[in-house]
Amino acid sequence: MAATGGAGRPEKRRAITRAAAVVFGREGYLRAGMDAIAAEAGVSKRTVYNHFADKETLFLSVALQSSAELRERTRDLMAACLDPAVDLRQGLVDFAVERARAVLSAGEPGTPGTPGEPGGQGGLAAHGGHGALGRAIRAEVANIPADVLEAWVEAGPTATLRDLAAHFEALAARGLLVVEDAGLAAEQYTLLTFHGIAERSFWGAVPVPDEEVGRIAEAGVDAFLRIHGAPAVRS
Amino acid sequence: MAATGGAGRPEKRRAITRAAAVVFGREGYLRAGMDAIAAEAGVSKRTVYNHFADKETLFLSVALQSSAELRERTRDLMAACLDPAVDLRQGLVDFAVERARAVLSAGEPGTPGTPGEPGGQGGLAAHGGHGALGRAIRAEVANIPADVLEAWVEAGPTATLRDLAAHFEALAARGLLVVEDAGLAAEQYTLLTFHGIAERSFWGAVPVPDEEVGRIAEAGVDAFLRIHGAPAVRS
DNA sequence: GTCTATACAGGGATAGAC
DNA sequence: GTCTATCCCTGTATAGAC
Structure with missing residues (x-):
């Protein structure tokens, strides 16, 4: 009888x-x-209501799950691009581009993409991308209970900022970056390399050409390195 | 008989x-x-349909008007903060704070604000702020005709970026900033000083304390000046 | 006993008619 | 200005099938 x-x-x-x-x-x-x-699930409507009390409960449950999944996916990209760090600037650009693709790509069916890529299968965003769900959440923000919204922010954006800050601290310890506040540096990197694209595409609703994504990512990384690059790297 | x-x-x-x-x-x-x-307008529903063909037409009309109004208001703030420029850093911080207030403040009725302030009267955002309407537009972005959305972006955000770029070029001519691409500098300033607050508050849906707005604005301006500040100002 | 399929009650919306 | 036709949606109830 328990609805959830x-x-x-x-x-x-x-x-x-x-x-x-x-x-x-x-x-x-x-x-x-x-x-x-x-219909999309191939299930009777009664079964839906058997698992979730109502529409709002289902939406909030999916939102929280998607937030955590996107954080994991972003952390994997971070590790892949930033851990080797043979070329810091290139790694920062790669992460920015891959992140924009992961969050904002519409997952067009015409392009199968990289079918064998691990980590991207079976998630909630198999079709449509995490960006589409994030857009739905942002659209309803005024009608979401404060504690649930806080949990969504914490599990997704905030956790990703922490992950990134940890990477920046490691890079600073290796002398590749100069950061006083790693959290602030992570936020500035995210603003300069990601939010410009996110805003321009309205979080994935309007496509942005790959070429422009690359351009914005490079300009953002260059600006970031002017703020936080070690003197040897900055030149 | 013309609906609009x-x-x-x-x-x-x-x-x-x-x-x-x-x-x-x-x-x-x-x-x-x-x-x-x-009811809010104090007219009959028939009168509404007499002026606007349907709900969508009314919404898009209001959206375009609001976009142009916010651009003008932001341009006024820009001129007030950046034209004197006795202290460049302080001017950049003031503009960031005032802009965040203008766009994102919920216009709480308990605080009458500054009643005699010119330029803010009679606009569409007398109650609720431009941010609230902007949030409604962003929420519906996937259902707005492409040409109307483009017109909204052009009349608002893009025009504001151009206004800001013109100010930066003037400041560079006076030797206070070093900019190669004024448009890029305007975008980086907006990202560093404004988008962090906008994203954190979900474009005004969740209040952000004034204290934190000031903190983010100062950190953003400091980062911006590390990128584009003239050597005499940067220190 | 759970799932499917369908039909139905209740409420609210737009847009038009009187 | 009120009143109403028409449609859509949520959530429930009533059937039968693996």
């Missing part, structure tokens, strides 16, 4: 959350219908 | 657009009802 409990087959529950991410991302919270979510 | 023509008393039309800005900003596009807009 573990009733029913877990595979059905996963199909519902995945379908909800697709439909909420595509239509937004208010326009999305529970009928459409049930 | 100048039928009816212009005062009624202004009352409708102002009411629409209030209600759309408060409730968002989908949740806002034409009944509530008519």
Whole structure:
């Protein structure tokens, strides 16, 4: 009887959350219908209500899950681009570009992308990208309970800033960066290399050409290194 | 008979657009009802449909008007803070703080603010702020015709970037800034001093303490001056 | 016993009619 | 200015199927 409990087959529950991410991302919270979510999941509407008390509960559950998933995916990209650091500037540019692609790409079906890429499979954003769901959340921010919104921010953006700050501290210890406040440096890097693209594309709603993504990422990294680059690297 | 023509008393039309800005900003596009807009304007619902063909037309009309108004208001703030420029750093900080207040403040009724302040009266954002309407537009971005969205961006954010770039070029000519690409510098200033606050507050939906706005503005200006400050100013 | 399919009650919205 | 036609959506109830 527990509405949000573990009733029913877990595979059905996963199909519902995945379908909800697709439909909420595509239509937004208010326009999305529970009928459409049930159809996308290949499940009866009654089954949806068997696993989730109502539309809002389903949306908030999917939002929190997506936030944590995107943080993990971003942390993997960070490690792949910043840990080797044979070329710091190139690593910072690569991470900016890959992050923009991961968050903002619409996941167009015409381009299969890299099918064998690990870490990107089975997540909530198999079709539509995390950006679409993030847009739906931002659109409903005024109607989301404060504690849930705080949990979403903490599990996603804030945790990612912490991950990035840890990397910057490690780079500073190796003499490649000069940072007093690693958290501030992480925020400035994110603003200079990512938020310009996010804002221009309205968090993935409007496509931005790859060429321009690369241009903005390079300009952002150059500005960041003027603030925090070690003298040897800055030149 | 022209739906969007100048039928009816212009005062009624202004009352409708102002009411629409209030209600759309408060409730968002989908949740806002034409009944509530008519009631807020103090006119009959029939009068609303007499001036605007339908809900979408009204929304897009108000969006474009608000975009142009916010651009003018921001340009005034820019001139007031950056033209004297007895202290460049202080001027850049003041503009960042005033801009954040103008865009993101919820216009709480308990604080009458500065009643005699010129330029802020009679606009669409008398109650609720331009940020609230901007949030409603961003929430509906996927459902707005591409040409209208482009016009909104051009009349608001892009025009403001151009205004700021012109100021930076003047400051560079006076030897206070070092900029190769004034447009890029304007974008970096906006990112470093404004977008962090906008994102943290979700474009005005969640309040940010004045103290923190000031802190972020100062840190952003310091970073900006490390990139573009003239050597005499940078120290 | 859980899932599917469908039908239905209740509320609210837009847009038009009187 | 009020009143109403029409549609859509959430959430529930009623059937039967693996």
